[in-house]
Amino acid sequence: MTPETPTVEMHPQRWGDPAAATRLPDSALGLVELAFGLQDTPATTDAAPPARSLGDDLLAGLREIVGAEHVLVDDATRALRTRGKSTPDLLRARTGDLADAPDAVVRPDGHGEVAAVLAWAVEHGVAVVPFGGGTCVTGGLAARRDGFAGLVSLDLVRMKRLLAVDEVSMTATLQPGLRGPEAEALLAGHGLTLGHYPQSYQHASIGGFAATRSSGQSSAGYGRFDAMVVGLTAATPTGPLDLGSSPANAAGPDLRQLLLGSEGAFGVITSVTVRVRRAPAETTYEGWRWPSFDAGSDAMRTLAQSGLLPTVIRLSDESETAINLADPASIGATEDPGCLMITGYEGAASEVADRRAAVTRVLTGLGATPLGTEPGEKWAHGRFGAPYLRDALLDHGVLVETLETATFWSNRERLYADVKAALQSSLGEGSLVLCHVSHVYETGCSLYFTVAARQSGDPLAQWQAAKAAASDAMIAAGATITHHHAVGTDHKPWFAQEIGEVGVRVLRAVKAELDPTGILNPGVLIP
C-alpha cells in the first residue's frame, strides 16, 4: 500500500508547505519591534545552484538503474535537495547560497535499486546523501564533496509502501520514504498508529526517524523512535544488513542500535519494522500551572519514576511560559504566569480516564493548579507550527533557533543554568532564551532551548558562536550534545568529546568496513 496523495515539497528557503507560509500577524509585529526592533531581511529570490559536475555520460549508468525520469538535474530540484532546515541552513538559503547543492537527485525504488545506486557511486567515486524528508536541523544533509567526482542526493520519495502489518505481533514494516502523516494514514487503515509526532512530523520520514533516533512529542506514551524499532534492513556499499530476529535477544551486541542513529553514514535504511499500537479512541490534552520550573520538573520526575506517565508531558520554564502567553489577550495580566505544563492522554476511553485521574492526583498533590483543556487544545493545535513562525521572524531580522540536550535528573538544574547562561552571554542583552522539558525517563529528561535575538550583520556567525558556547556547556556538564536532533555536521566536535577517542575509532572502523570508499554522507556523523 502507498499513500494516496503526493508528497508536499517544502519551500527551498523556508520550513514546510509553501502554501502555509505566514507573515507575522500585526498583533505580534508590535511585540517583536519592542523586543528586537524590526529589520527588513527578506530572502533573495535570485539563486541558482553551481554548475553540476556530473556529466550525462556518467549519469547514464544511474538512469539505467532507476529509469531516466528518476534522475533529476534541473536547478529547482537540486535547490530543493540542498541542506536541511536548521536556521544556519535557512540563513544560507535566504542569501541564495546553494553551494551544497547535489549534482543530481536520484530516486531509486526498493532495496535492490538503492544497492545498485551505491555500487554505481562506489565505481565512479560519487558521494551519496540519503534524503528522507529533508527536515534535518544539524547539517546532516550537507555532505562534503571534496575528493569525489560529484554528489548525488539519494531521494527515497518513491519508497513509501506499508510492506507488512502483523496485527498479532503488533508490528508494521514501512519503507523509509514515508512521511509521518503518510505512515499514519496507512496504519490508520488497519486501526493502528505509530504514535510518533516530532515537531517535524508533517514532513520528516520513517527512514529519517530511524537514522537520527528521533523522539516525538508523545514519547512518554509511545517511546522514542529507536525504542519502537524491532527490525530493519539496510543497503551498504559492501552488502545488505537484515536485522531483527526477535523483540530482544542476547545474540551479541545489538546491531540494530548501531544502524539507528547512523545518519546515512553506514548504509541506507531500506525498511524499518516498528512496534505499533491500536489507534487511540480518545485524546485529551490539558494544562497545569506550576509555581516554578523546578517544581514542575520534580513532578515530572515523580511521575516518570512511578511509572505513571501521560502520553504527552511537557513543561515550559518561566520565560517560555510568559512568551507563550504573550498574545494580545494575555498582555496586561498582572498575575505571574508561573510555568505551563501540558499533559496529554491517548488511548481507549477507560484507559485515558484511569490514567488521567491517577496523574491528576499526583500533580494536584504536588502543588499544580489545573488550567483545564484550553491550554492543551491550544498546544495540540499549534504543535507543528513553530517552524513557520521562525521563518516569519527571520523575515524581520530576528535570529531564531533551537537546540536541545538531555541529562540525568540530578544534573538537570545545573545543565539548565549553564546552557542558558552560555546562550545569554553569547547572544547578549535583549536576547531571549526559553526552555522546556518534553521527554522524560525514569533516570532523566531532555531540555529544549529556543533562542531569539536581534540579528547582527552576520547572523550565521552570531548563531554559531552561541551554539558553540551552549555545546561547550553541555559537554562540560556531562550531558549529551543532542537528545533527538542527531549529530549531522554541526555537532561533530562535541560528539567526539561525548563518546571519546575510542568511541570515535569504533565508528570509523564500522564506517571503513561498510563504506570503505567513504561515499556515504561524507563528513556527516563521523568525527
Place this chain on the structure above:
Amino acid sequence: MTPETPTVEMHPQRWGDPAAATRLPDSALGLVELAFGLQDTPATTDAAPPARSLGDDLLAGLREIVGAEHVLVDDATRALRTRGKSTPDLLRARTGDLADAPDAVVRPDGHGEVAAVLAWAVEHGVAVVPFGGGTCVTGGLAARRDGFAGLVSLDLVRMKRLLAVDEVSMTATLQPGLRGPEAEALLAGHGLTLGHYPQSYQHASIGGFAATRSSGQSSAGYGRFDAMVVGLTAATPTGPLDLGSSPANAAGPDLRQLLLGSEGAFGVITSVTVRVRRAPAETTYEGWRWPSFDAGSDAMRTLAQSGLLPTVIRLSDESETAINLADPASIGATEDPGCLMITGYEGAASEVADRRAAVTRVLTGLGATPLGTEPGEKWAHGRFGAPYLRDALLDHGVLVETLETATFWSNRERLYADVKAALQSSLGEGSLVLCHVSHVYETGCSLYFTVAARQSGDPLAQWQAAKAAASDAMIAAGATITHHHAVGTDHKPWFAQEIGEVGVRVLRAVKAELDPTGILNPGVLIP
C-alpha cells in the same frame, strides 16, 4: 562500599554452592528410573589441569601490576576458572577434562589495573578471558589459546564496590565483580533494588549480566539487564570507553548497546551504571491454570500489549506443567493439569493490589483458573534450584540441559513446534522436552526449553546433535539463537546466520579496532 561476606566459589564439576549440592530424593529416584532407567555415572575425583605454559618470568610483570597474591597458579584455582556451567562444560569436568584451564588467574582491582593487565597481555601475546561469576552456559569461558603464549583468567572478584548511588536520578554505579545477591545487599542499604533475578542470580555477576545481555525472572516488571544500563566504562587493549551521557540520546549509534552483549571480546566492562528502583514493600506470587499452552500464551500477549504486566509472568507448557506436578502428592491425580502460569507482583502495597486486581480481571476473563498463592510461593522458593537438580540427574545417567530462543508473537506457535520436534527427533523416544515462556514483550516472547533423556555412551555428542537440530530449527523459523544466554562459542555458527555476513564483518571490524591482536576471549562471540 563492598559486600560483607566472601564470595562463594562454585564446585568445579557442579553448579552452585558445594554445600548445597544435593542427591535425588528417594521419591524422585523411582520416577527417574521409570522414565530413563537409573545409571551410575559419577564424576571422577581425579583431575588436574595441564602443565601451565606461562612461566614465572613472564608472570612477574603481572605480579607487579596486581600484587603477587593476586596471581594464582595453583591447580585448584585454575580448575575453578575452567569453562562455565553448561551441561557440556559439566560433562567435560566430570570426566576430569581440564584442557581449557587457564595458566593463571589474575585478580586486578579497578579500571587501571585491568587496563594494565591488558597491556601486559598484548605485549606478551597472552589470551585473556574475563571472568565474572562463571555461570556461562554457552561456552563463553572456553577461549582458544592457539597462537598465544598462554591464557589467563581475568577474575573480577576484587571489583565489587557500589561506586555511587544517585537517589534523585535513581541510578547506581556498580563494579563488575559484584554477584547478584551482593549487589542487591548493597542497594538494599539504600532502600533500592535492581530487580534482576536470572536463574544464575546467586552466582552471576554485574559485569556478566551486562556482557551477556542477561534477562531475569522479573523482566516483565524490571526489564532486561540491557534496558537497565544507562552508562558503562570499559577497558580495551587500545584505550578506555566511558559511555552514558544521558538516559537516551540521538548522538549517533548507541555504543552502549555495542558493548552490552560483547562477551568480553571487545573490552572488559569495569563499571556499569544502572537504573534502580525502590525496594518493593510487598511481593506476591500466585498460580493460574490454563487449558492449553496456546491459551495461556495468548493471554500473556494480551497483557503485554495492554501495558498491564505483572512483575513476573511465566507459563509452562503441558509437559513442563505435568513434570512440575510430578511429586508424590500429585501422582495419581486424574485431572488434566493443563498449563501452569505464575504471576508475581512486587512494589508498594497499593501498587501491588491495583495491578494484581487489574491482571486478575484480564486473566479470569480469558479463561484462567486461579490456583492461589501456593504454586507461586513454591515457584519462588525453588526459583534458583533447578541447576542443582541437573547435577543430581547427571549423577544418575540422565542428560539434562536447557536452551532458549525468542520470536514475534505471530511466530510463537511455529517456533515452539519446530524446536520441540527437532529436539525430540534428535534425542529419540523416551526423551522429555519441556518448555516455558518467561519473558514477554509487546511484540513477542521467549521460549525456554528443558530436555531430559537417558544418556548415551557419548552424552556430549548426544547433546551436541540435539542442540544443533534445535538451533537449525530456530534459524529456519527466523528466530534468535538466544534470548538471554549469549553467544559464547556454542552459538557461533547460528549467530553468524542470524546477523548475516555483513553483520559478522561489522563485529570483526570493531574487534580489530579495539583488540587488534585479538587477546580478548579469542574464539568467543565473533564468528
